[in-house]
Amino acid sequence: MPQSLEARVDRVAPIPRLAAMFRRNETVLLLVLVALLVFFTIGSPTFMTTRNITNVLGQASIAMIAAVGLGMLVIAGEIDVSIGSLVGAVALPLVVIMNATGSLELGIISALVFALAIGAVNGYLSAYLGINSLIVTLGSMFVIRGGIYIYTGQKAIPDDLALESFYQIGNGRLLGMIPYPALVALAVFAVFSYMMGHRRFGRQLYAVGGDAEVARLAGYNVRQSKFIAFVLCSLFAGVSGILLSSRLGSAVHVSGLGFEFQVVAAVVLGGVSLAGGIGSLGGVALGVLILAFLSNGLGMLNLATEWQQVITGLIIIGAVGLDELRRRRG
Amino acid sequence: MKKFAITLLTATAIMAITASATWAQNMPKKIGYVTNYATHEWYQNVIKGMQDRAAQLGIEFEVRDANLDVAKEVAAAEDFMSQGVDVLIVTPVNEEGVVPLVRRAKEDGIPMVLEGNPVKGMTTMVAICDYDTGYHAGVAAGQYAKDHLGGAAKVMNVGLPLLSATVLRSNGFMDGLKTIIPDATMVHDLDGGGNPDRALEVSSAALAQNADINIIYGINDSSSQGGLQAWKAAGKSQDNLLVVGTGGEGLGFINMMDNEPSYQIEAAMFPEKVGFTAIDAAVKLFNKEEVPPHIVSPTSPMVGKDSWKQFYDLADNKRTIKWDAVNALVPADKCMKTAADL
Numbered sequence: 009m010p011q012s013l014e015a016r017v018d019r020v021a022p023i024p025r026l027a028a029m030f031r032r033n034e035t036v037l038l039l040v041l042v043a044l045l046v047f048f049t050i051g052s053p054t055f056m057t058t059r060n061i062t063n064v065l066g067q068a069s070i071a072m073i074a075a076v077g078l079g080m081l082v083i084a085g086e087i088d089v090s091i092g093s094l095v096g097a098v099a100l101p102l103v104v105i106m107n108a109t110g111s112l113e114l115g116i117i118s119a120l121v122f123a124l125a126i127g128a129v130n131g132y133l134s135a136y137l138g139i140n141s142l143i144v145t146l147g148s149m150f151v152i153r154g155g156i157y158i159y160t161g162q163k164a165i166p167d168d169l170a171l172e173s174f175y176q177i178g179n180g181r182l183l184g185m186i187p188y189p190a191l192v193a194l195a196v197f198a199v200f201s202y203m204m205g206h207r208r209f210g211r212q213l214y215a216v217g218g219d220a221e222v223a224r225l226a227g228y229n230v231r232q233s234k235f236i237a238f239v240l241c242s243l244f245a246g247v248s249g250i251l252l253s254s255r256l257g258s259a260v261h262v263s264g265l266g267f268e269f270q271v272v273a274a275v276v277l278g279g280v281s282l283a284g285g286i287g288s289l290g291g292v293a294l295g296v297l298i299l300a301f302l303s304n305g306l307g308m309l310n311l312a313t314e315w316q317q318v319i320t321g322l323i324i325i326g327a328v329g330l331d332e333l334r335r336r337r338g
Numbered sequence: 339m340k341k342f343a344i345t346l347l348t349a350t351a352i353m354a355i356t357a358s359a360t361w362a363q364n365m366p367k368k369i370g371y372v373t374n375y376a377t378h379e380w381y382q383n384v385i386k387g388m389q390d391r392a393a394q395l396g397i398e399f400e401v402r403d404a405n406l407d408v409a410k411e412v413a414a415a416e417d418f419m420s421q422g423v424d425v426l427i428v429t430p431v432n433e434e435g436v437v438p439l440v441r442r443a444k445e446d447g448i449p450m451v452l453e454g455n456p457v458k459g460m461t462t463m464v465a466i467c468d469y470d471t472g473y474h475a476g477v478a479a480g481q482y483a484k485d486h487l488g489g490a491a492k493v494m495n496v497g498l499p500l501l502s503a504t505v506l507r508s509n510g511f512m513d514g515l516k517t518i519i520p521d522a523t524m525v526h527d528l529d530g531g532g533n534p535d536r537a538l539e540v541s542s543a544a545l546a547q548n549a550d551i552n553i554i555y556g557i558n559d560s561s562s563q564g565g566l567q568a569w570k571a572a573g574k575s576q577d578n579l580l581v582v583g584t585g586g587e588g589l590g591f592i593n594m595m596d597n598e599p600s601y602q603i604e605a606a607m608f609p610e611k612v613g614f615t616a617i618d619a620a621v622k623l624f625n626k627e628e629v630p631p632h633i634v635s636p637t638s639p640m641v642g643k644d645s646w647k648q649f650y651d652l653a654d655n656k657r658t659i660k661w662d663a664v665n666a667l668v669p670a671d672k673c674m675k676t677a678a679d680l
Contacts, residue, residue: 052421060420067413162500164434166458179438252409258434260408267409307417313376313403 033279033287033331037294040327044298048305055308058185066187068300070095070248070255072293073193074267075274076200077244079292082275083204084237085217085284086134086141090126090148091245091271095264097152098123098249100159103259107168112177116250123246124239126152131238135231141238149268156261165259178254189251196244201289213237218285274299277324279331298323366424366624368398369617372414374431374454376403379588380609381429384453387613387659388427395621408435415439419448425620429453449623453616455503462629464616466607467673471584471637472507475605476514478639479553479582482602484518487552487578491515491522494544494551496530496537496561502677504532504557507584507605510675511555525551530561537564538571545572552578558585559594559604566598576600589657592646604640606649610659611635611667636669 049056074091081088098119106115130148134141167174180188204210215223216233224230248267253259278295280287302323306316371388373381385401392399402418404411408431418426419442426448430436433455440459443450452463483491493512498504508527515522526544530537537560545551545568554569556562562583569579579600583591586606594601612635622629640646651658 054421057420060417063416063420067416070409164432166434166437175438175441179442255412255438256408256432256435257438260432260435262406262432263408263435266407303413304417307402307414308421310400313405 033334034290034294036330036334037278037291037298037327041294041298041301044301044305048301048308052305052308055305060304060308062181062185062187062190064300064304065190066181067304068296069187069189069193070252071267071271071274071300072296073189073196073251074245074248075271075278075292075296076193076196076289077241078271079275079278079280079287079289080200080204080213081237081241082280082282083217083284083287084213084234085220086234086237087272087282088130088145088238088241088245089142089268089272090130090145090152091241091248092264092267092269093149093152093156094123094126094242094245095249095252095267096259096261097126097156097264098246099253099256099259099263100156100165102250102253103165103167106171106174107165110169110171112171112173115174119250120243120246123242123249127239127242128235130242131235134238135234153265160259160261162261164256164261167257174254175257176254178251178256189255192247192251196247197289197293201293204289214285216284270299273320273324277327298327364621364625365395365397366621368400368421368423369425369427369620370415370418370421370423371399371401371427371616372404372411372418372429373401374404374411374429375406376401377405379590380585383588383609384429384613384616387610388617389613390610390659390661391614391617395617397617397621399617404431406431408432411436412439415443419443419446423448425624426450427453427616427620430455430457433457449620451616451619451623453612456632460631461623462619462631462633464612464619464633464635466612466635466637467670467676468503468506469510469675469679470670470673471605471607472510472512473514473674474510474637475555475582475584475603475639476511477517478514478603478641479511479555479580480515480518480522482580482641483515483522483553487580489519491519491553492551493522493524493553493555494526494528494541494565495524496528496541496554496556496565498532498557498561499529501532502680505680506675506677507557508555509680511582511605515553530556530564532558532561534560534564534567537561538567539564541565541568542571545569545574549574552580554579554581554600556581556583559583559587559591562601563590563594566594566601569600586640586646589652589655592650592652592657595640595643595646602642604646605637606640606646607637608635608649608659608664608667611664614661614665630672632672634669634671634673636664636667638667 101118101122102115105118106112130145133139133144177188212228212233215228216230220230252263274295275292278291302320375381389399402414404414411431415426426443437458440457452460454465456463495508497508512524528540528544530540541564554565556565562581566581576599581601582603584605586604591604615635619633649660649663
């Protein structure tokens, strides 16, 4: 007896749903992350311990916060390669003001204002004057780094007052277990993941990054959207810089060198298209975690640093290549 | 008699077993070393020295490379701590940047040895004395100039003024030189950047301005190499020239001593011995022994073409340290001068 169309659809439906699930970039990344965790757990008896896992989460938080900001900017169709220099630079107002006033709060406010100012300059030059964001932020990267060297005379500025609160924000743990930076990263991720997925703010960034002209015709303010994305990107890099400075107990003139590559790699690995309009913060977070656990796990297997770099590079190329193939096959 | 012999043998065996068990208990099981830049020959040889000493003592030894990234250095040290290493050795990428790490290691009860540079709050550091290294090379250079260069000493210092360690080497060299030749002068005081390209560039410019020198001093092997290349590029003979290098980091100085007639003195700093000493310091800390804040690793000027052979063997383009010769060197109790004296 011939079956109805509905019955046939019902019977075959689970398979496409499963396939659809695997077509999601985040699912693939999650599987990669789980596979890595299993592999390293088998390979090293000290890998899957509370101490190690919370350690890695604390370390990954610095990149995670900056990656949320950069991820949104790349989705909006722009890029910022000055975040590494900014991470190093915000430590200067933070530590200098803190040393002068004895107030951590004033130091943090100064650092965040500095980060916002850099973001506003990058955003204005790119979004309103139309200069390519790679060129603008490449220039900013050199200007900021050079400024750090000039100001510090290429020497670190220590936290003279040794404020306990400053030490705690980057090194302390909730209930002696969860690093505070991980809580900050979780909060930033949760709020902006929701904003990107469920609010007009997110739809606007996707639209602007996907096709700026269509977004404009749909009534979105393209320039303003991109400007806001630049400012947020710098703001989050500033937050990362504050936490990193606390972990280093000082404003270290060489901190943040190469940080931008680490974050860009995580964003791209997380499935965000450098062309804009595609990707999710969930993918970005998984990208950050994969790179962090990869670095930790390969180290625990006592693999030489040069091989760690080769393997990390191959995994990034492989993951992005697979993602590209997956997209092309629809 | 037979019964007595058996009793004696048994007692000896028990004592030997007990002694070896005690010895084993006093050794850390695992030491982790976070180096700042494993690509550099100096640190490769520091690691070699650590590996050799750890193997001698039966200690498991692991290395992580910060690759000049201070955040990565802190993360690598944290990874070691969560792995449960018994002692941590760290060469700081930046001395200020590892202050919280020193505190965390103390809170976790993990002894830490610093290598190379002091850090606030540290227990101990293993390092050479930079001033003394330069000073003793200066004395040897003065003697050489007296014997072979007619007692004149006009120096081109291919230095690195940015770092206190290298300033101390240059100052020590001139002070040592003046103990033999009081009217020795520094004709050129250059910033060679510590690398051969920059050293060649600034030395060439200096020699074009005034080539009336007879001693080239380099704060590391790359600097002396760059200075000598500039001398040769200017078409000058090495007949009345003395080149003094510092470091003995890798194979470069051996090639120079073998092939360049003027390269007669190397202020050797024995990176392998630094590593060896750091492991010994780690064992002492593990056993809660008293250690000085600065454990000095010995240095010595090598004078003459074949002098390096006293301390190294060379085969298949690899050098091997002669531990007996290097371990026979007696380190100073404390440095003649330190960065605090600048």
